[in-house]
Amino acid sequence: MKTSRSSRAVAPQAGRRPITRADLLRLISVADVQPAPDGSRVVFVRRHIGDKNASVANLWTVPVKGGEPRPLTNGGKDRHPRFSADGSLLLFISERQAGQPQVYSLPADGGEAQPLTRFPEGSIRDFQLSPDGRWLAVAFRAQVPGWTRDAVQARVTSGASDPPRIAASLWYRLDGDGVFEGERYQLHLLDLARQENQHEPRHIYRDDTLGNFSYDFSPDSRELALTTNRDPQALLYPERDEVVRFDCESGAVTPVPNLPPGPKLAVRWSPSGKQLAWAGRIGTDGAYSVENLELFVGDPRQGLPRSLTAHTDWCLMSVCLSDAAEAAFAPQFAYSADGRRLIARFGMFGTSQIAGVEIATGRCELLTQQTAVHELGGLAPGGNLVGLTRGHSTQPAEVGIGRLTAGGLEVRLLTAFNQPLLDELELATPEEVWVTADDGHAVHGWLMLPPRPPAGGRAPGLLAIHGGPHAQYGVGFFHEFQWLAAEGYAVLYGNPRGSKGYGRAHCAAIRGRWGSDDWVDLQALTKRLREDPRVDGDQLGVMGGSYGGYMTNWAIGHTREFRVAITDRCVSNLVSMFGSSDLPDLPDSYFPGNSWDRPEGLWQQSPLKYLGEATTPTLIIHSEGDLRCNIEQAEQVFTVLQLRGIASRFVRYPKSTSHGMSRSGPPDLRLHRLEEMRAWLQRYLPSKRDR
Numbered sequence: 001m002k003t004s005r006s007s008r009a010v011a012p013q014a015g016r017r018p019i020t021r022a023d024l025l026r027l028i029s030v031a032d033v034q035p036a037p038d039g040s041r042v043v044f045v046r047r048h049i050g051d052k053n054a055s056v057a058n059l060w061t062v063p064v065k066g067g068e069p070r071p072l073t074n075g076g077k078d079r080h081p082r083f084s085a086d087g088s089l090l091l092f093i094s095e096r097q098a099g100q101p102q103v104y105s106l107p108a109d110g111g112e113a114q115p116l117t118r119f120p121e122g123s124i125r126d127f128q129l130s131p132d133g134r135w136l137a138v139a140f141r142a143q144v145p146g147w148t149r150d151a152v153q154a155r156v157t158s159g160a161s162d163p164p165r166i167a168a169s170l171w172y173r174l175d176g177d178g179v180f181e182g183e184r185y186q187l188h189l190l191d192l193a194r195q196e197n198q199h200e201p202r203h204i205y206r207d208d209t210l211g212n213f214s215y216d217f218s219p220d221s222r223e224l225a226l227t228t229n230r231d232p233q234a235l236l237y238p239e240r241d242e243v244v245r246f247d248c249e250s251g252a253v254t255p256v257p258n259l260p261p262g263p264k265l266a267v268r269w270s271p272s273g274k275q276l277a278w279a280g281r282i283g284t285d286g287a288y289s290v291e292n293l294e295l296f297v298g299d300p301r302q303g304l305p306r307s308l309t310a311h312t313d314w315c316l317m318s319v320c321l322s323d324a325a326e327a328a329f330a331p332q333f334a335y336s337a338d339g340r341r342l343i344a345r346f347g348m349f350g351t352s353q354i355a356g357v358e359i360a361t362g363r364c365e366l367l368t369q370q371t372a373v374h375e376l377g378g379l380a381p382g383g384n385l386v387g388l389t390r391g392h393s394t395q396p397a398e399v400g401i402g403r404l405t406a407g408g409l410e411v412r413l414l415t416a417f418n419q420p421l422l423d424e425l426e427l428a429t430p431e432e433v434w435v436t437a438d439d440g441h442a443v444h445g446w447l448m449l450p451p452r453p454p455a456g457g458r459a460p461g462l463l464a465i466h467g468g469p470h471a472q473y474g475v476g477f478f479h480e481f482q483w484l485a486a487e488g489y490a491v492l493y494g495n496p497r498g499s500k501g502y503g504r505a506h507c508a509a510i511r512g513r514w515g516s517d518d519w520v521d522l523q524a525l526t527k528r529l530r531e532d533p534r535v536d537g538d539q540l541g542v543m544g545g546s547y548g549g550y551m552t553n554w555a556i557g558h559t560r561e562f563r564v565a566i567t568d569r570c571v572s573n574l575v576s577m578f579g580s581s582d583l584p585d586l587p588d589s590y591f592p593g594n595s596w597d598r599p600e601g602l603w604q605q606s607p608l609k610y611l612g613e614a615t616t617p618t619l620i621i622h623s624e625g626d627l628r629c630n631i632e633q634a635e636q637v638f639t640v641l642q643l644r645g646i647a648s649r650f651v652r653y654p655k656s657t658s659h660g661m662s663r664s665g666p667p668d669l670r671l672h673r674l675e676e677m678r679a680w681l682q683r684y685l686p687s688k689r690d691r
Helices: 021-026 149-158 479-486 504-508 517-531 547-558 574-580 600-604 607-613 632-643 667-684
Strands: 029-035 041-049 055-063 078-083 089-094 102-107 122-129 135-142 186-191 203-205 214-217 223-228 242-247 253-255 264-269 276-280 294-299 303-307 333-335 341-348 351-358 364-366 373-379 385-392 395-405 408-413 431-436 442-448 459-465 490-495 535-545 564-568 618-623 648-653
Touching (some): 021 041, 021 667, 029 395, 041 078, 055 078, 078 122, 089 122, 102 122, 122 214, 135 214, 186 223, 223 264, 242 264, 264 333, 276 333, 385 408, 431 490, 431 517, 442 517, 459 517, 479 490, 490 517, 517 547, 535 547, 547 564, 547 607, 564 667, 574 600, 574 632, 607 632, 618 632, 618 667, 632 648, 648 667
Parallel strands (some): 029 373, 214 264, 351 373, 459 490, 535 564, 618 648
Antiparallel strands (some): 029 041, 029 385, 041 055, 089 102, 122 135, 135 186, 186 203, 223 242, 242 253, 264 276, 276 294, 294 303, 341 351, 351 364, 385 395, 395 408, 431 442, 442 490
């Protein structure tokens, strides 16, 4: 599948204006669309930027037949809406008291939300209500004792120091989640049928050593299926994932036998209860890998699974990146009501599509083929309705409903939250491009030109490189790129080797070989940018975040073609990165060697090694709270450039921000970041936009 060619940038439209930095604050995002069991309406999470520099998330609903969406909650931190099987109740997670989220219940026909749980301080990841309404399963992790509100206040009162952070395992922190030391998510099971002490968990599953288990109730509500890893070093051995059955009455755990080694996640029961489905692969790689993540089905008692998608080159972990929504690095699939197929999301060629996978035959059929990004929500349990969101390069995602038919999935959008803003804006429509690298490999990308032709006719060009690297740029709405185009820049972004969405071979080409085929592809994209007659080929810049920051650092150490660079939350030194990231690799598993006695392969691929050749003025952006790519990676780049007298500026965001700051950080700091970028570009690569 290839996406259709988009039209070129159009002439200025009367009464419309260029997009601005501040428009970021007006964008509304939607997610987690859940149809009511009777198919009459959907409930979803709607987010906007509030008046106190924070994201506000509430639950909204809209009729499936059409009508005005309306709010259901006003807690400001509400998420994970789920209907009871009979549709009478809506359950959700709300953090109405800071640091102490609870599961709430709201009557479907209106009324006041009431808490169902009374957990202490901590974090609720998710929950599930059993089909019969008796059991509530909750994944809860307690706050580290020394960091509860009372403990912190006691230190403030007494003047005591903060306690040390103590780790006895590699799994003690996660970017965006923070430092949780030895605490883990555990499965709490509440019996809602018991009126007395109904808020207390009756059974707890404590055996998962990471707390990353998934779970699903059987149709008869008697047991849960879980994917779990009980190995003491589970972080290093994802192939030791299991599927187990958990008896809700006794708490007995029974492993599903005859399963091959490999990661297993997002388990689902079939409607008949005679089958389980999960996402996984065979081998030692974890869920995030160059290998395709596949759909498996197996017997709950005998195991003996088979992959439904191994014959394809599709991946359940192929994610389209955007700054208008958090990247959903998780498989999305569900059983159809008749249990004959699985409805799943796959990323391909810069899009995200919904597909149907027949369980009996493994036949895979694309149900959507629009040039768009689809995110799968819930399926109505008794019908053919699919909750989803859909968006594209000039349309932020909106809530939609899909109706399964013999011909595919008929999608109709139910909201238009962003339309008032879009009606004001003059947006750029990206042009789809394909280029051929020097070794003959085809590389896919998009060129976003200024909506208004710049003075002189040619715009300076920017090559933008995505993170991951095993993700993809695509056709989703990207505020930053739209804004850069409005500022007078031609932005080229694409998917070099290492990206998902183009098959296993395209992705696996750079395993343990960063700066090889990916660099060949990026040079081909740069050539395409330089030779476009609407671009000033002598005025080019390069930018990227995370792995994109790595390749930006690599570029300035290998070419002097770029007049300016912006490296964001970057990787620069794979030797030190080996021990400073929240997700370490086993020696010789992804990259060759290790950091202590065989660092040669890591150093050979480290951009820092080549910065002695760099002359490009470089803006360095990083968050002190980044646990994925530690800020020491940026510090090394800045130090080398400063010692060598290369123009450089280091913008450090506070510990309260994380690796995903450009997508989900505090709004004022996101605006500050964009202004830093604009000022640096105007200094070293000035545009001449028509204002």
